[in-house]
Structures are given as C-alpha cells and as structure tokens.
Amino acid sequence: MDSTLERSFTGTSLPKTSKPSASWFHKVSIPWFITVFYLTVMLLLPITALLTKSISVGPAEFWRIATSPVALSAYDVTFTTSLVAGLINGVMGTLVAWVLVRYPFPGRKLVDAAVDLPFALPTAVAGLVLATVYSDKGWIGQFFAPFGIKIAFTRLGVLVAMIFISLPFVVRTLQPVLQEMEREIEEAAWSLGANQRQTFIRVLLPPLIPPILTGVALGFSRAVGEYGSVILVSSSIPFKDLIAPVLVFQRLEAYDYGGATVIGTVLLLISLLMLLVINALQQWGRRYAG
Amino acid sequence: MPGKVRLQQPKKSLIGPPLLIGIAVAYLALVLFIPAIAVFYEAFHKGFQEFLTSISQPDFLNAVRMTLIATAVAVPLNTVFGLCAAWVLARNRFPGRALMISILDLPFAISPVVVGLMLVMLYGRNGWLGPLFSQWGIKIIFDTPGIVLATVVVTLPFVAREVMPVLEDTGPSEEEAAKTLGAKDWQIFWRVTLPNIQWGLLYGVLLTNARAMGEFGAVTVVSGNIAGKTQTLPIFVEEAYKNYQTAAAFGAASILALLAVVTLVLKELLERRTAKRGIGH
Numbered sequence: 274m275d276s277t278l279e280r281s282f283t284g285t286s287l288p289k290t291s292k293p294s295a296s297w298f299h300k301v302s303i304p305w306f307i308t309v310f311y312l313t314v315m316l317l318l319p320i321t322a323l324l325t326k327s328i329s330v331g332p333a334e335f336w337r338i339a340t341s342p343v344a345l346s347a348y349d350v351t352f353t354t355s356l357v358a359g360l361i362n363g364v365m366g367t368l369v370a371w372v373l374v375r376y377p378f379p380g381r382k383l384v385d386a387a388v389d390l391p392f393a394l395p396t397a398v399a400g401l402v403l404a405t406v407y408s409d410k411g412w413i414g415q416f417f418a419p420f421g422i423k424i425a426f427t428r429l430g431v432l433v434a435m436i437f438i439s440l441p442f443v444v445r446t447l448q449p450v451l452q453e454m455e456r457e458i459e460e461a462a463w464s465l466g467a468n469q470r471q472t473f474i475r476v477l478l479p480p481l482i483p484p485i486l487t488g489v490a491l492g493f494s495r496a497v498g499e500y501g502s503v504i505l506v507s508s509s510i511p512f513k514d515l516i517a518p519v520l521v522f523q524r525l526e527a528y529d530y531g532g533a534t535v536i537g538t539v540l541l542l543i544s545l546l547m548l549l550v551i552n553a554l555q556q557w558g559r560r561y562a563g
Numbered sequence: 564m565p566g567k568v569r570l571q572q573p574k575k576s577l578i579g580p581p582l583l584i585g586i587a588v589a590y591l592a593l594v595l596f597i598p599a600i601a602v603f604y605e606a607f608h609k610g611f612q613e614f615l616t617s618i619s620q621p622d623f624l625n626a627v628r629m630t631l632i633a634t635a636v637a638v639p640l641n642t643v644f645g646l647c648a649a650w651v652l653a654r655n656r657f658p659g660r661a662l663m664i665s666i667l668d669l670p671f672a673i674s675p676v677v678v679g680l681m682l683v684m685l686y687g688r689n690g691w692l693g694p695l696f697s698q699w700g701i702k703i704i705f706d707t708p709g710i711v712l713a714t715v716v717v718t719l720p721f722v723a724r725e726v727m728p729v730l731e732d733t734g735p736s737e738e739e740a741a742k743t744l745g746a747k748d749w750q751i752f753w754r755v756t757l758p759n760i761q762w763g764l765l766y767g768v769l770l771t772n773a774r775a776m777g778e779f780g781a782v783t784v785v786s787g788n789i790a791g792k793t794q795t796l797p798i799f800v801e802e803a804y805k806n807y808q809t810a811a812a813f814g815a816a817s818i819l820a821l822l823a824v825v826t827l828v829l830k831e832l833l834e835r836r837t838a839k840r841g842i843g844h
Contacts, residue, residue: 304647311644312666315716319681320669322691326684365590372587376580384588386831390595392770393823393830395777397797398816401804402598405605412597437594498674500780505801518676522784525680530689537680544672548665 323541327534338535343511344520347536350428351517355496358435363489366443367481373444374451388445391438396501403434404506426508431516434502439492446488450481450558483558490554494547498540599820606817609810617814625791626799626815632707633714633782633795634775640715641771645722646764652723653730670719678716679784682709705787710795713781718771725767726760733759762837769833773826777819 327335338344372378373385391399407414407424414424424430454477462472500518507514509523517540524532606614617623652664670678686703687693696703703709737759741751757764779797786793794802796815803812 304650307644307647308651308663311648311719312663315719316666316669319678319685319716322685323677323681365587368583369587369591372580372584376584378584384591386827387591387595387599389827389830390599390823393773393777393826394599395779395797395800395819395823397779397800398602398777398819398823399598401800401812401816402602402605404804406598406601412601413593433594437598440594494672498672498677498780500674500676500783501797501801505804518674518780521674521676521680525683525784530684533680534684537677540674540677544669544674544677548668548672552665 320541323534323537326530327538330531330535334531335535338532339539343515344517344536344539346512347515347517347520348539350431350514351497354428354432354516355435355439355493358432358439358496359489359493361436362439362443362492363485366440366488366492367447367485370444370447370451374448388441391440396438396499397505399437400434400502400505403437403502404430407433407506425506426514428507428514430506431503431514434506435496435499438499438502439496442492442495443485443488446484446491447481450484454480480561483554483561487551487554487558490547490551494544494551497547498544602813602816602820605809605813613810614814614817617808617811618818620811622791622794623799623811623815626794626796629707629710629794630776630796633711633778634772636711637714637718637775638768638771641718642722642764642768644719645724645726645767645771648723649726649730649760653727654735667720667723670717675717675778675780676784679713679781682713682716682781682785686712704785705789706793709785710782710793713785714775714778717778717781718774721770721774722764722767725763725770729760729763730756762833766830766833766837769826769829773823776822 330338369388373381373388404425406412407430409415409418409423409425411425417424422429424433458476459472462476467475498518499516500522503516504519504522507516507519509515509519511520515523517536521533521537521540524530524536648667652660652667683704684690685692686696686709688697688704690704693704701708703712737755738751741755746754777797778795779801782795783798783801786795786798788794788798788802790802796819800812800815800819803809803815
C-alpha cells in the first residue's frame with residue numbers, strides 16, 4: 274500500500290526528472306489495479322450473475338413473475354410505505370434540522386448526536402425494539418391499542434421501521450445548507466416589509482428544496498431496500514404487509530431461484546434509477562450553492 | 564449565531580421556537596429515544612444475572628465469534644481498497660470517473676437482500692463459480708466465507724467515500740514537495756498523505772466497523788442460519804426473538820446497541836477534531 278499511493282518513478286533507477294508520461298503506467302498501476310479488480314470482483318461480477326440468472330428465465334416468464342399479484346402487492350407495500358416514510362421525514366426532518374441549527378436549547382448537542390442513531394444501530398436491533406415498543410402492550414403501542422390501532426405486525430409497523438431507518442437523511446443533508454445560510458437575507462426580507470410567512474416561503478424555502486428532496490430520495494431509497502428492521506416488526510404476510518426484499522428472501526428460501534432473481538432484479542433496477550435521481554438532485558442543489 | 568444582537572423579528576416568533584423544539588423533540592422521542600432506551604431496559608430490567616445467563620450460552624458466543632471474524636476481514640480489506648479507490652478518484656480525472664463513483668456507491672443503494680442474492684447467484688451451488696469452488700472443496704454460501712464476503716460487499720464504500728473528499732481538499736502539492744525533496748513513495752504516504760487524511764480515514768473505518776458488526780440482510784441470505792455455526796450477532800437476535808427467547812434477544816441486542824452508542828461517541832469526537840482542524844487551517 275505504502276509505496277503505491279504516490280508513485281512517480283519506478284523505484285529502479287529512473288532519474289527524478291523523468292517526464293510524468295514516461296512513468297504514467299507505473300504511477301497508476303497498483304492502486305488502479307486494486308480499485309478496478311476489487312470493484313469488478315465484489316460488485317460487477319455478482320451483479321452480472323444476478324442479471325443473467327434472471328434473464329435466463331425468458332422475457333415472458335420474467336414479466337409473469339415480475340407482475341404476479343403477490344409481487345405487485347409487495348411493490349405496493351414497499352414503495353407506498355417508503356414514500357410515505359420519506360415524506361413524513363421530509364417534513365419532520367426539516368423541522369428537526371431547523372430546530373438544531375437555529376435554536377439553542379439544553380440537550381441540543383445530545384439530540385444532534387442521537388439523530389445518527391439509525392445509521393449506527395444494527396437494523397435487527399431496531400426491528401426488535403420497535404416491535405416491542407409498538408406492540409399492543411408496548412410503551413408506545415398501548416396508547417394506540419384502545420383506539421383499535423395496531424402498529425407492530427401491520428403495515429403501520431413497516432412504516433414506523435422505515436421512518437426510523439430513513440430519519441437521518443433529510444436532517445443531515447439539510448443541516449449544512451441551513452448553517453451556511455446567511456441570516457442577513459432573512460433580515461433583508463423583514464426590513465423590506467415581508468412578514469414571517471412570506472419570508473419563509475419566498476426567501477428561505479427555495480434554496481432548501483433541493484437538499485430536502487435529496488434527503489427524501491436518499492431516505493426513500495434506503496427504505497425501499499430495508500430488510501432487517503422490517504422483517505422483525507412486520508408479520509410478512511403476502512397481500513398484507515409483505516415487502517419486496519422479504520419476498521425475495523422467501524422465494525430464495527423456497528429454492529425458487531427464478532422468482533427470487535426476477536424480483537431481485539426489479540429491485541436492483543429501481544435502486545439504480547434512484548441513484549440517478551439522487552445524483553440529479555445533488556447537482557441541482559450544487560447550482561444553488563453556487 | 565444565537566446571542567448576537569439581531570434585527571427585531573416580526574412578533575409572532577416568540578412562541579414559535581419552544582413549540583417547534585417541542586414538536587421536534589417529541590417526534591424524535593417517539594421514533595428514536597424511547598426505542599433506544601427500551602433496548603437497555605428490556606435487557607436489564609430482570610436484573611444483571613438474567614442478562615449474564617442469556618449472553619453466556621454457546622450459541623451466543625459463537626455468534627460473537629462469527630461477527631468478529633467477518634469484521635476482522637472486512638475492515639482491513641475495505642480500508643486498503645478504500646485508500647486506493649480514494650486516491651484513484653480524487654487525484655485523477657479520467658473518462659468514466661463518474662461511472663466509477665456510481666459503481667462504488669452501489670452498496671449504499673442496493674437492498675442488502677439483493678446483495679446476498681447476487682452472491683448466491685455467483686457462488687451458490689447453482690451459481691457461476693459455485694461448482695468451481697466446490698471442486699476445490701471450498702464452500703462459500705451457507706458458510707463462513709459467504710458471511711465474510713457479504714459483509715465486505717455491504718461495507719465496501721465507506722472508507723473510500725470518507726477519504727476521497729479529504730484527499731481532494733488537501734491537494735497534491737505537499738506530496739509533490741516531499742517528492743522533490745527526495746522522499747521515497749512509502750515515506751510520502753506515511754509522513755505526508757496519511758497525517759493529512761487520518762481523521763477522514765478513521766471516520767471511514769469507524770463507519771465500516773459499525774456496519775460490518777450490524778449487517779443483517781445480506782448476511783442472512785448467505786448464512787443458511789445454522790445456530791452455533793453460521794449465525795452472526797444480528798441473526799442471533801432475530802432467531803432468539805422468533806423462538807420467544809426474549810431475554811437472549813435483548814441481551815444480544817443491548818450489546819449491539821452499546822456498540823452503536825460507542826460508535827456515535829467516537830464519531831462525535833472525530834467530528835470535533837476535524838472541525839477544529841478546519842478552523843485552524
């Protein structure tokens with residue numbers, strides 16, 4: 274590793290003044306080789322294996338599995354719930370980021386640090402504790418049970434898990450933007466006679482839209498692929514609260530490789546699409562940042 | 564920002580802040596704080612003895628061992644790769660660079676279950692390379708190598724992604740200066756590059772470590788879930804919970820949660836460190 278990072282001459286006897294082009298090959302060889310080799314073996318090869326396996330079932334069969342009723346219902350649960358979780362965090366995450374940046378209050382540091390908990394806490398632990406706390410007799414679930422609202426082991430449980438794991442994204446993408454925003458702009462708006470709502474909607478909000486949407490998209494993307502916390506907090510019953518990643522897992526456990534790879538491929542393609550959307554949103558945000 | 568004398572805001576805002584703080588904290592309490600406290604409460608409310616019995620059973624200890632093995636491989640491997648990839652991407656402009664960054668980010672975007680599925684399709688009995696490896700007597704899927712591999716893939720981008728911006732910020736000038744002064748490549752790396760990127764690198768290693776110990780989805784798919792043999796700690800949590808061994812589930816969960824808390828504390832310390840460096844620059 275050590276000798277590779279900044280390799281400008283071959284280590285044999287080339288003079289120090291040798292042109293960069295003469296040693297270009299040596300300069301890049303080892304880190305480049307490791308990077309390309311590693312990405313190929315660890316990512317591209319497995320992805321190709323999955324894609325070829327799923328294509329090998331044939332287009333008609335692929336379409337039949339990808340649009341089978343149980344798959345469609347699983348997409349519905351996955352995407353609708355992820356979207357709702359993303360939107361809730363879009364609003365509440367914006368509020369949390371705003372409060373953390375603008376208002377000093379006792380314990381703010383602690384609250385700020387705790388926002389990262391969903392990144393650090395293993396998803397199985399999150400699922401376990403959410404299932405416990407939001408069950409009928411749990412600390413929070415008991416307050417909903419009298420109204421006939423069951424949270425754990427229903428779609429609402431899936432929603433709570435998805436909200437949990439996608440919570441930090443909006444806060445963390447928005448926070449730096451809010452910190453850099455100059456208060457003078459607001460003051461200028463006030464001094465020109467804008468009231469608070471006008472200042473917020475016309476002056477503050479526009480530059481915040483790209484980071485909020487980026488955070489929502491990141492959270493949505495994470496929620497769509499989530500498995501660990503959802504498997505523990507849902508009952509994984511088809512047509513009820515079964516999400517697509519769990520369906521992939523169930524198919525694989527039943528040795529239905531066609532079913533698993535086709536639905537897995539659908540999920541993979543949606544992840545790639547989300548990656549493009551997120552890149553585009555980040556580019557848009559950079560334009561605002563100037 | 565607070566504390567300074569500012570232009571008078573329009574009146575209504577005086578009740579605004581406490582209300583907004585209240586709503587934000589209540590939301591975080593419902594989703595984050597109460598569940599976080601519940602982990603430790605459930606693990607310890609029957610007394611420390613119960614906790615000790617639940618975490619001294621052999622299946623639990625085997626799960627700890629497996630988690631440590633996977634982490635011990637994934638962290639160094641992805642650190643070396645991460646340094647190489649960060650250098651390649653930060654110090655070079657080449658066609659396909661954006662594509663390479665997107666490929667690097669894939670493990671963040673792809674569902675862990677799909678990552679596991681990909682590995683099964685490559686190394687499983689019906690996979691491309693599975694038969695080849697089994698000829699040599701190597702079993703990957705449903706065994707330790709598969710778990711290690713899944714952990715490596717899901718934690719692949721962290722170090723590269725954290726080191727890359729730091730390398731971009733510092734620029735190559737110091738390294739070039741060292742070079743003209745006659746430093747050897749390894750000297751440049753240890754004495755110039757590494758001190759510059761050390762906090763970013765540590766941050767990346769920290770995130771890799773946390774994710775490696777906590778990974779569940781990808782590992783479950785390739786583990787075969789054989790108690791005492793191919794279970795990691797998170798799988799142990801799920802298995803114990805499903806079998807109504809709540810005490811054991813929360814015992815293991817509290818240890819993983821403690822790990823998360825330690826990670827957050829270290830992260831906070833590292834962030835303070837880098838922030839100070841930034842100002843002092």
